[in-house]
Amino acid sequence: MQLWMIFGLWLVYLALTSNLEFSNLVVGLLIALGLTALLRPSPYPLRLQRIPGMAWALLRYGIMVGKDVFLGGLQVARFTLDPKLPIHPAVIAIPSGAEAELATALSAHTITLSPGAVVIEIGEQGMMYTHTLDVTMPDEAYFKMQRQRRDLLTRILPSPPT
Amino acid sequence: MDAILQIIAIFAVISGAAFSILGLLGVIRMPDVYTRLHATGKVGVFGVVFLLIAAIVWLPAGRGKALMLILFLLLAGPVTAHALASAAYRTGIPFARPIRDDLEHLASAPLNDADTPSA
Numbered sequence: 001m002q003l004w005m006i007f008g009l010w011l012v013y014l015a016l017t018s019n020l021e022f023s024n025l026v027v028g029l030l031i032a033l034g035l036t037a038l039l040r041p042s043p044y045p046l047r048l049q050r051i052p053g054m055a056w057a058l059l060r061y062g063i064m065v066g067k068d069v070f071l072g073g074l075q076v077a078r079f080t081l082d083p084k085l086p087i088h089p090a091v092i093a094i095p096s097g098a099e100a101e102l103a104t105a106l107s108a109h110t111i112t113l114s115p116g117a118v119v120i121e122i123g124e125q126g127m128m129y130t131h132t133l134d135v136t137m138p139d140e141a142y143f144k145m146q147r148q149r150r151d152l153l154t155r156i157l158p159s160p161p162t
Numbered sequence: 163m164d165a166i167l168q169i170i171a172i173f174a175v176i177s178g179a180a181f182s183i184l185g186l187l188g189v190i191r192m193p194d195v196y197t198r199l200h201a202t203g204k205v206g207v208f209g210v211v212f213l214l215i216a217a218i219v220w221l222p223a224g225r226g227k228a229l230m231l232i233l234f235l236l237l238a239g240p241v242t243a244h245a246l247a248s249a250a251y252r253t254g255i256p257f258a259r260p261i262r263d264d265l266e267h268l269a270s271a272p273l274n275d276a277d278t279p280s281a
Contacts, residue, residue, distance in 0.1 A: 015226030069208075073181070076205055080188045089197055089257060093264040112240035115204040118196065120247045121265060129265040131196045131247060131257075 005041050006032045057155035064148065065110055072115035079133060090135040094142050096126035096150065103153045104128070110149060171220040178212030181205055194258035195250045203243030207235055 009032035017024055079087050094111070096104040104126040108119040111130055121129040130142075188201020214228045214235075221228075257263060 012230060015230050018223065018226045073205060073208060076188065076200055077181075077184050080184050080191060080201060080205075085191060085193075087192075087197060088261050089259065090261040091257070091263045091265045108244065109237075109240050112244050113204065113236065115208075116200055118199055118203065118243050118247045120196075120244070120251050131199075133197060133200050135261050 002036055002041055005039075006036050008032075009035055054156050057152045061149075061152040061156060064152070065113065068110075068114040068145075072117070076115040076133065087133050088135050089131065089133055091120065091129055091131050092135065092139065092142060093123075094128045094130050094146050096122075096128055097147060098126060098150045098153065100154075100157065101126075102157060103150060106153055106157075107146060107149050111146075167219050171216045174212045174216035174219065178209045178216065180209075181212060182209030185209055195255055196247055196257060199243045199247055203239060203246070207239035211235060 006029075010028050013028035013031055014020065014025070017028070079085060096107050098104050098107060104122060108122060108128050111117050111128065112119050116133045118131045119128045120131050123129060128146075185201050185206030188205060189198050192198040192201055211232050214232050218225050218228045251265070
């Protein structure tokens with residue numbers, strides 16, 4: 001996990017500086033090493049045989065989020081432009097269903113990223129209290145979407161050490 | 163090829179400007195802080211994201227920076243919206259015309275131990 005983090009931070013540094021000179025590569029690597037030493041990420045095992053499954057789940061997750069964001073954006077745009085402002089706001093409780101806190105946090109992040117929904121609080125047992133602009137779907141539809149998110153996130157995230 | 167890139171860049175600029183204007187309209191038209199966050203917190207962010215996509219397509223020198231900015235915006239935008247909504251709720255700002263409020267039962271109780279003042 002630490003190697004992936006060092007590599008990721010190094011890539012971010014190189015993207016931001018847009019400079020591939022040798023001295024800059026070394027500086028970037030040193031900064032990535034320093035930051036990883038300071039942050040001390042959890043030593044989750046990342047097995048190579050899981051990577052194709054993770055990549056596939058990540059792709060599906062990206063498509064799902066992209067679709068939610070696009071449809072949500074259109075919906076909010078329609079509400080904003082409609083003279084009657086036909087919103088039906090509500091706060092609904094959506095159980096995250098995930099055991100890992102990271103999966104709950106990422107679920108809340110994804111919900112909030114979609115226009116039309118903001119997670120206000122995360123309660124006990126990962127209950128996400130979500131403010132939605134338009135409550136027209138039955139609760140089960142929200143729960144089903146969350147189950148899909150949880151299942152994909154469980155496949156994407158490395159398993160914590162037992 | 164340049165013509166195609168130009169068309170993509172123009173489309174991205176127009177989309178970005180449209181989303182930004184929609185975000186601004188949302189701030190004016192929505193009835194309370196929570197609904198306004200839907201407009202500014204996300205629709206506004208997508209305005210900037212589309213403008214950065216235009217920069218990626220049209221300005222090759224800034225591709226890395228623009229990609230990273232999009233990533234950081236998509237990571238930080240929802241966190242900001244969540245923090246503002248949570249702060250508004252904790253300071254007692256009411257919802258405008260809510261259909262239902264599943265969070266109501268927590269309003270009278272502290273949200274967690276950290277909220278309980280120590281003796």
